[in-house]
Amino acid sequence: MKHYLDLVAxxxxxxxxxxxxxxxxxxxxxGAMLKFDLTQGFPAITTRKLAFKAAVGEMVGFLRGANxxxxxxxxxxxxxxxxxxENSQWLNNPFRQGTxxxxxxxxxxxxxxxxxxxxxxxxxxxxxxxLAQGYRRIAEDEEGGEAFVVLYKAIDQVRQCLDTIVNxxxxxxxxxxxxxxxxxxxxxxxxxxxxxxxxxxxxxxxxSLTLYIRSNDLGLGTPFNITEGAAMLSLFGRLTGYTPRxxxxxxxxxxxxxxxxxxxxxxxxxxxxxxPKLVISDRIPDYATTGVxxxxxxxxxxxxxxxxxxxxxxxxxxxxMAV
Numbered sequence: 048m049k050h051y052l053d054l055v056a057x058x059x060x061x062x063x064x065x066x067x068x069x070x071x072x073x074x075x076x077x078g079a080m081l082k083f084d085l086t087q088g089f090p091a092i093t094t095r096k097l098a099f100k101a102a103v104g105e106m107v108g109f110l111r112g113a114n115x116x117x118x119x120x121x122x123x124x125x126x127x128x129x130x131x132x133e134n135s136q137w138l139n140n141p142f143r144q145g146t147x148x149x150x151x152x153x154x155x156x157x158x159x160x161x162x163x164x165x166x167x168x169x170x171x172x173x174x175x176x177x178l179a180q181g182y183r184r185i186a187e188d189e190e191g192g193e194a195f196v197v198l199y200k201a202i203d204q205v206r207q208c209l210d211t212i213v214n215x216x217x218x219x220x221x222x223x224x225x226x227x228x229x230x231x232x233x234x235x236x237x238x239x240x241x242x243x244x245x246x247x248x249x250x251x252x253x254x255s256l257t258l259y260i261r262s263n264d265l266g267l268g269t270p271f272n273i274t275e276g277a278a279m280l281s282l283f284g285r286l287t288g289y290t291p292r293x294x295x296x297x298x299x300x301x302x303x304x305x306x307x308x309x310x311x312x313x314x315x316x317x318x319x320x321x322x323p324k325l326v327i328s329d330r331i332p333d334y335a336t337t338g339v340x341x342x343x344x345x346x347x348x349x350x351x352x353x354x355x356x357x358x359x360x361x362x363x364x365x366x367x368m369a370v
Contacts, residue, residue: 088322254289266307
């Protein structure tokens with residue numbers, strides 16, 4: 048993880064101090080990239096203790112489509128408590144449904160993207176095609192003298208990606224994202240890690256992942272999100288029979304909060320330790336061994352199904368999360 052510390056140093060040295068919605072200034076630099084070869088170990092931060100179980104718990108919550116801070120807490124992840132119950136903008140949002148509600152965040156979009164079709168009544172072939180795809184008619188109206196119908200279905204983007212890796216590994220369209228423009232005002236926090244693209248190599252039987260993050264807090268968010276991306280890539284590899292290989296990590300706005308500088312400066316004085324190994328429980332079927340495709344495990348995994356072997360780290364360090 049030395050190149051993570053190199054990126055932190057670059058942002059501090061070359062970035063500019065900026066105000067933002069949280070009230071805590073950042074030092075920001077646009078455009079950053081990190082890349083990890085998972086065959087060389089799991090990219091866990093070692094210059095302080097990683098909150099591994101919390102990160103994996105959040106990933107499991109996203110895969111289940113969770114939208115309540117209570118659901119994440121039950122999975123060992125408390126990072127959503129403040130966004131659900133202390134963010135003044137969200138507390139005053141008419142879409143908020145009470146204590147712990149987070150709205151239509153990450154996992155909702157991943158697993159139940161709300162898809163609508165508006166089709167002229169006269170276009171019966173298009174309507175029939177949509178009905179055959181699982182859409183259902185939910186409304187009819189008229190505009191400009193032309194009658195139309197509205198059809199709806201929820202799209203499971205994650206399952207579509209997993210299916211495509213198995214059935215059409217040559218596709219360059221294996222991706223899911225959470226940036227639903229129509230529902231940003233219904234979210235406690237718009238997605239930061241918003242685009243995941245998978246790259247299967249049918250020849251080498253390796254699977255890689257490109258992860259794009261629009262805005263990343265290098266102190267707290269980056270180690271967390273790297274962990275989630277690498278764990279998800281490893282899970283997808285297990286369920287599709289591929290060896291997890293490259294995690295390419297792109298950041299739009301890479302920033303350091305000024306009240307994280309003490310923590311990060313201390314980390315940069317520490318020498319990174321060897322990367323640990325990620326172990327996934329044998330109860331999750333390995334497609335490469337069984338030949339049985341079991342996508343239902345996307346929802347059945349538990350945080351306890353993942354652990355790090357040989358994880359050595361420096362003493363813990365803490366810093367406040369900006370909300």
